[in-house]
Amino acid sequence: MADKKKVWKIASNVLFGVLIIALVVPTSRMWIQQGLMKIGLFKPNLETPKAEATSTENKPASNQPEVSFTDDNDKITHISDLKGKVVFLNFWATWCPPCKAEMPSIQQLKEKFAGNDQVVFMLVEIEQNKEGAHAFLKEGKLDLPIYYPATEIPANWLGQSIPTTVILDKAGNIAAHHEGMADYSRKEVYNFITELINK
Known part of the structure; x- marks a missing residue:
């Protein structure tokens, strides 16, 4: 049980780090925005x-x-x-x-x-x-x-x-x-x- 909590904590910290980098690095933001457009968001x-x-x-x-x-x-x-x-x-x-x-x-x-x-x-x-x-x-x-x-x-x-x-x-x-x-x-x-x- 303790191992599962540890793995979950590490995974959530990694995901959080990736999201922070994506928000800070302009090219990552652009890639995410383009992905959201492809799934049907941002209709003009x-x-x-x-x-x-x-x-x-x-x-x-x-x-x-x-x-x-x-x-x-x-x-x-x-x-x-x-x-x-x-x-x-x-x-x-x-x-x-x-x-x-x-x-x-x-x-x-x-x-x-x-x-x-x-x-x-x-x-x-x-x-x-x-x-x-x-x-x-x-x-x-x-x-x-x-x-x-x-x-x-x-x-x-x-x-x-x-x-x-x-x-x-x-x-x-x-x-x-x-x-x-x-x-x-x-x-x-x-x-x-x-x-x-x-x-």
């Missing part, structure tokens, strides 16, 4: 925010403030120039483990739309850390288009938390807004974007 919110649905009825997209982003070559992309396309915007930073954890799912979603010029993916590294962004992409073997803010990001797009994802419809209005990590490789995300393309 694909509903138009109520405030946005009300405001866009009274305020045409053409009257919304101009938002622009730059790429690595300092080429500016204005969101207004992307009218007629569905735009998937993901706001992230290189120091954010949940941001990094969801990136492979965004890669999978992007690959499902390969060759479709009706959808644009823009992963916006909000702190202008070009070197860190590309180091992460290389390490994760990801092929995602990285952009950086060239103008102020509207508060209804990006509040106080990252990662945040915004999907704009072809008129430039918010079709979906999700704060926090999510699994974007899910079939319902693909279907949601496909429906927006076909409207």
Whole structure:
């Protein structure tokens, strides 16, 4: 009986140690978060925010403030120039483990739309850390288009938390807004974007 208690105590101490390491080491956290996404947690919110649905009825997209982003070559992309396309915007930073954890799912979603010029993916590294962004992409073997803010990001797009994802419809209005990590490789995300393309 004493031996069983001793073994149980050692096993629980080892498990506790593993959990502490997993919480402290960022790469371990990312691995755990990705595992939780694979079992069906972290579903993205694909509903138009109520405030946005009300405001866009009274305020045409053409009257919304101009938002622009730059790429690595300092080429500016204005969101207004992307009218007629569905735009998937993901706001992230290189120091954010949940941001990094969801990136492979965004890669999978992007690959499902390969060759479709009706959808644009823009992963916006909000702190202008070009070197860190590309180091992460290389390490994760990801092929995602990285952009950086060239103008102020509207508060209804990006509040106080990252990662945040915004999907704009072809008129430039918010079709979906999700704060926090999510699994974007899910079939319902693909279907949601496909429906927006076909409207």
